[in-house]
Amino acid sequence: MSFLLSLFLICVAGGLNVCAAEIDFSHEIVPILNANCVTCHGGRESEGDFSLNTRESLVDSGMVDIGDAAASHLVDLIASDDTDIQMPPSDRPRMSDREIQLIRRWIDEGMKWEPGFSFEIRSYEPPVRPRLVTLPPPTPGREHPIDRLLDRYLAERDLNVPATIDDAAFLRRVHLDLIGLLPTPEQYSDFLASGAEGRREKLIDDLLSRRIEYADHWLTFFNDLLRNDYSGTGFITGGRKQVTEWLYSALLANKPFDEMTRELVAPPTAASQGFIDGIKWRGEVSAGQTNEIQFSQSISQSFLGINMKCASCHDSFIDRWTLKEAYGLAAVYADAPLELHRCDKPTGETQAAAWLYPELGQIDPSAPRAERLRQLAGLMTDPQNARYARTIVNRLWNQMMGRGLVHPLDAMQTEPWNEELLDFLANDFVANGYDLKSTLRLIATSEAYQSRTEIVDGDDGGQYVYRGPRQRRLTAEQFVDAVWQLCSAAPTKFDAPVLRSTVTDAEIAQTQITGKWIWGKLQNGSSPGGEELLIRKTIELPADVSQGGAVITCDNEYVLYVGNRQIIAGTDWTQPQAVSMTGVLKKGSNQIVIKAKNAGAVGGMNPAGLFFQASLKLTDGSEVSIASDETWQYNPEVPESREGRMSAPKQGWQPVTIVPGLDVWNKVLDEQARRLLAPIMTTGSSGKMIRASLMKNTPLMQSLGRPLREQIVSMRPDGLTTLEAIDLANAETLTQWLAQGAEHWSARDWQTSDALVEEMFVAALSRQPTPGERNLLVAALGERPDPQSVQDVMWTILMLPEFMLVR
Numbered sequence: 139m140s141f142l143l144s145l146f147l148i149c150v151a152g153g154l155n156v157c158a159a160e161i162d163f164s165h166e167i168v169p170i171l172n173a174n175c176v177t178c179h180g181g182r183e184s185e186g187d188f189s190l191n192t193r194e195s196l197v198d199s200g201m202v203d204i205g206d207a208a209a210s211h212l213v214d215l216i217a218s219d220d221t222d223i224q225m226p227p228s229d230r231p232r233m234s235d236r237e238i239q240l241i242r243r244w245i246d247e248g249m250k251w252e253p254g255f256s257f258e259i260r261s262y263e264p265p266v267r268p269r270l271v272t273l274p275p276p277t278p279g280r281e282h283p284i285d286r287l288l289d290r291y292l293a294e295r296d297l298n299v300p301a302t303i304d305d306a307a308f309l310r311r312v313h314l315d316l317i318g319l320l321p322t323p324e325q326y327s328d329f330l331a332s333g334a335e336g337r338r339e340k341l342i343d344d345l346l347s348r349r350i351e352y353a354d355h356w357l358t359f360f361n362d363l364l365r366n367d368y369s370g371t372g373f374i375t376g377g378r379k380q381v382t383e384w385l386y387s388a389l390l391a392n393k394p395f396d397e398m399t400r401e402l403v404a405p406p407t408a409a410s411q412g413f414i415d416g417i418k419w420r421g422e423v424s425a426g427q428t429n430e431i432q433f434s435q436s437i438s439q440s441f442l443g444i445n446m447k448c449a450s451c452h453d454s455f456i457d458r459w460t461l462k463e464a465y466g467l468a469a470v471y472a473d474a475p476l477e478l479h480r481c482d483k484p485t486g487e488t489q490a491a492a493w494l495y496p497e498l499g500q501i502d503p504s505a506p507r508a509e510r511l512r513q514l515a516g517l518m519t520d521p522q523n524a525r526y527a528r529t530i531v532n533r534l535w536n537q538m539m540g541r542g543l544v545h546p547l548d549a550m551q552t553e554p555w556n557e558e559l560l561d562f563l564a565n566d567f568v569a570n571g572y573d574l575k576s577t578l579r580l581i582a583t584s585e586a587y588q589s590r591t592e593i594v595d596g597d598d599g600g601q602y603v604y605r606g607p608r609q610r611r612l613t614a615e616q617f618v619d620a621v622w623q624l625c626s627a628a629p630t631k632f633d634a635p636v637l638r639s640t641v642t643d644a645e646i647a648q649t650q651i652t653g654k655w656i657w658g659k660l661q662n663g664s665s666p667g668g669e670e671l672l673i674r675k676t677i678e679l680p681a682d683v684s685q686g687g688a689v690i691t692c693d694n695e696y697v698l699y700v701g702n703r704q705i706i707a708g709t710d711w712t713q714p715q716a717v718s719m720t721g722v723l724k725k726g727s728n729q730i731v732i733k734a735k736n737a738g739a740v741g742g743m744n745p746a747g748l749f750f751q752a753s754l755k756l757t758d759g760s761e762v763s764i765a766s767d768e769t770w771q772y773n774p775e776v777p778e779s780r781e782g783r784m785s786a787p788k789q790g791w792q793p794v795t796i797v798p799g800l801d802v803w804n805k806v807l808d809e810q811a812r813r814l815l816a817p818i819m820t821t822g823s824s825g826k827m828i829r830a831s832l833m834k835n836t837p838l839m840q841s842l843g844r845p846l847r848e849q850i851v852s853m854r855p856d857g858l859t860t861l862e863a864i865d866l867a868n869a870e871t872l873t874q875w876l877a878q879g880a881e882h883w884s885a886r887d888w889q890t891s892d893a894l895v896e897e898m899f900v901a902a903l904s905r906q907p908t909p910g911e912r913n914l915l916v917a918a919l920g921e922r923p924d925p926q927s928v929q930d931v932m933w934t935i936l937m938l939p940e941f942m943l944v945r
Contacts, residue, residue, distance in 0.1 A: 161244045162855045163252050164546055170237045171257070172448075172456070174216075174226050180257035181455045191258035193251035204249050207242040216241060252546070253602035257456055262553040266495050268524040271562040283566075284584035287559045291604060300589035300606035305330055307945065308338060308588055310904035314944045315538055316345040316578065318355030318616050318829070320623050323900045342582045346575045349640050353389035354829040356574075357634070358615045359537065360385055361831070362851040363440050364402070364413050368633045368721075369834045371848045376704065376782025377418030383718060384409035386636035395530055396519035396572040399441055403518060404511035408707055409715060413440075414471060414511075417848070425479035426450050434468035438494070439850050441518055443529040443550030452480050457551045466492030470501055470510045493517050495525070519572075525550065527564035531577055533852065535563065538581045540591070540608025547852045555602050591945055609945045611856050614842035618830035621872065621936065624901055625879025630757050631684040632832035635718035638685060639817040646816040651807050653765035655747035655797040657734070658772040663798060665746035667738030672773040672786060673748055673794060674731045675766075681758035682725045687718045687818040688752035688764070689811050693803065694737035696748065697779070700730055704782040712806055716814040719754055730764075731786045733776060747797040749807065753819040770794045838872060841865045866937060876936075880929035891919040895931070902935050 161167060171180070171190060178185045189195045196202060201212040212225075217238055221228040233241075244250070273283050274290045280299075292299055303311070309329050313321045321329070329341065346352060361367060364381060372378025381402070388398050405411040416432035425431065431450050438444040446467070449459035461478055469476045469491040478485045490503035491510050498520055501513050518526055529550055536542040543560040544552050554560045563577065570576040581587050592605040612620065622628040632638075658671045690698060690706070691714035697707040698717065706717045736746035752764040771791040777784060799807075835844055841861045845851045866872065888894045895915045899907040907915065915934070919927050935941060 160857050161247055162857045163250050165855045166240055167244050174233055176257050176455050181259045192256050202245055207245040210245055267522050268565055269561045271558050282584045284586050288586050291556055302589055306904050311944055317351040320620050326900050326904055339583055349390050350826050353386055354831055356389050358831045365847045365850045367847040370846055372417040379412030381410050381412045383635050392575055394572040395574055399519050400515040403515035407713055424482050430468040430472045433471040434464050439548055442525055443548050445548050462489050465489035470514050498523055521568050524564055527567050528560055531563040531567050534577050540610045609943045612942055614839040614844035615830040617842055621875050625875045626882045627875040627878045628827045632828045633721050633834045634832040637687050637817045641816040646813055649812050649816040653749050653751035654767050655749055655799050656766045656770055656794040657746050657797050660795050664743040665736045667742040668740040669736045670776045672776055673734055675770045676729045678727055679725050681756040683720050683723050683754050684757045686754035687716055689714050689716050689814045690750045692734050692748045693746055695735040697733040699784055702783050702785055714811040838865050838869045876929045876932050880925040884925045884928050891916045891923055902941055
């Protein structure tokens with residue numbers, strides 16, 4: 139490996155530093171200063187005439203010597219054991235050794251500061267209602283509205299319009315941004331050979347029409363934003379529920395974002411309930427960890443770009459939000475007005491449900507909880523609430539252009555660097571029915587998006603100045619997907635409970651409903667009101683489930699368990715639910731148990747029935763169907779369930795009764811269950827590569843920046859870490875993928891090693907190798923490349939900064 143390692147070091151010289159990551163100001167330094175310093179030396183406070191609101195005020199204070207932490211008085215104070223001079227003062231908690239080390243490194247590395255960031259309380263207040271934007275006249279050949287606004291911005295600052303990137307660079311960038319995959323060598327050749335006018339616009343439309351790849355990619359963005367995942371904190375104990383299936387279906391259908399938001403804020407079914415319920419922590423929790431306060435923080439951060447965490451403890455030091463406002467939003471979710479806790483101590487005051495922007499309307503605090511949530515959902519998505527639209531288009535701009543118009547993304551009280559552009563994007567988003575793809579298309583078709591990434595950051599007095607899009611790191615999921623693409627190493631099954639299929643109306647019409655309505659003992663076709671029972675089916679599978687799912691409904695309520703673990707529940711029989719069985723049913727014996735309940739007054743009689751139908755594709759290629767029928771069993775003994783788990787009794791099982799299907803039941807099956815069953819029964823026919831976004835987090839993805847999602851994440855850190863460098867060099871999974879890829883590439887019939895090198899570069903980087911690269915790698919492969927030498931070359935290409943970036 140020594141030759142290739144030397145080559146790798148040559149390739150990355152002047153590129154990314156993979157050995158020592160720069161300090162991340164936003165994620166590492168700001169939290170330390172917020173927790174330890176801002177109370178006395180930020181916002182409106184400047185005790186001892188020392189303010190750290192801005193980098194300039196910190197430098198002017200004389201407390202730091204940039205580049206020399208050892209000579210900085212600030213470091214002396216935070217590291218001192220002398221109670222007369224130490225900072226924070228002796229009556230407050232000390233900084234940890236780790237925090238002090240981070241401050242030292244930050245100063246030694248030049249005290250990097252996010253342009254435009256400040257701890258001061260800003261006087262800027264974004265407008266609540268939409269603001270009309272008049273586009274400036276276009277310059278010749280640049281009529282796109284985004285370009286017209288940015289051209290004026292650049293002209294006012296006497297800056298050059300960034301040059302346009304070539305077709306190859308555009309091809310790679312737009313593939314990674316819109317669907318998260320590398321273009322194939324065939325797509326590369328076809329696109330470069332096409333001289334058709336409008337080919338870039340056509341490619342954008344084609345990528346956005348690829349529904350599965352689009353949903354796979356943007357699932358990562360929304361999982362971060364909604365702190366949704368498939369394992370981790372809260373899932374084991376049942377104190378947290380996924381919204382994955384609902385979310386994936388919404389992305390697959392390109393559901394309007396306002397509709398998505400309403401279903402998250404005021405869930406019509408259990409499928410989208412998990413977001414507002416948050417994490418139910420075990421044991422005693424602080425006031426700031428309650429589900430009500432989590433709701434306040436999540437709603438405000440995800441949909442309004444507001445950090446309500448500070449205001450959930452006390453009136454915020456960094457923006458205008460107050461403790462009462464945080465609790466007013468929390469009380470929308472609560473069963474009763476909430477007692478305020480300041481710094482975790484009860485104040486004796488209570489706060490009723492209230493909305494943050496009363497000029498748009500207000501919540502009725504006396505209304506039932508479900509109605510309050512609906513009122514909040516309506517106010518949040520009101521077309522007059524420009525802050526909502528501004529927040530999501532700002533996030534999309536950041537995804538596509540590398541930096542938000544307001545930055546950081548969860549500081550939407552901050553003045554944007556181009557307010558007219560932000561308002562224009564927000565207005566266009568609303569005018570186009572809150573269509574996420576429409577906004578992505580608008581950005582991607584602009585000359586601004588298709589221009590060269592900026593070369594210099596530029597200080598400009600601490601204020602960000604736009605000079606073009608910024609290059610971005612591949613996300614953990616994009617990197618893993620790219621490796622799987624190059625190595626043909628994607629897994630054969632995934633963890634996310636999603637139905638990864640698109641169907642036509644004809645396929646829906648042809649879908650057969652084979653499940654029957656079943657129940658326990660009946661009297662004249664009816665069951666006692668309030669009756670509860672268990673219904674089960676045991677199945678043997680010769681292999682694991684690669685893809686597939688089930689549709690279930692029950693008149694009136696049900697909870698589905700597999701292997702004693704709760705999978706899904708429903709209380710509205712008129713709304714059948716689809717649930718993925720991937721990762722739920724496994725090779726061997728599986729017991730499906732459904733706790734079913736008939737509603738109605740106790741002592742009365744009324745019809746009751748359960749419907750279940752599943753279609754599975756197994757890893758051995760076989761297919762299995764399961765449907766509720768006379769082979770199922772019921773049990774009148776229903777044990778208590780705890781934390782999402784239940785142990786079914788071993789004795790007392792009896793054959794179920796087939797219930798004659800009522801016309802209203804069969805209408806629900808025909809109109810709704812059939813539409814849900816169709817994608818399940820056609821799942822697996824698409825042949826799409828399984829994606830990292832559908833997999834549980836792994837140590838490699840975690841070191842590459844994928845969060846645990848215990849908190850909402852709108853911006854992942856962009857610095858490289860020592861752990862990541864170690865994993866990129868030594869991770870067992872990456873080595874296995876590369877070995878598999880080397881076998882795949884070596885098995886092909888190459889005329890020359892030069893042809894192999896060229897194909898690898900096109901597949902990984904969407905460009906031809908330079909003469910120097912070509913000569914070095916051909917020499918490394920030799921005339922007869924063996925799998926080990928191919929693996930070394932693949933690793934070298936993957937370690938290039940160019941591969942790891944969207945440029």
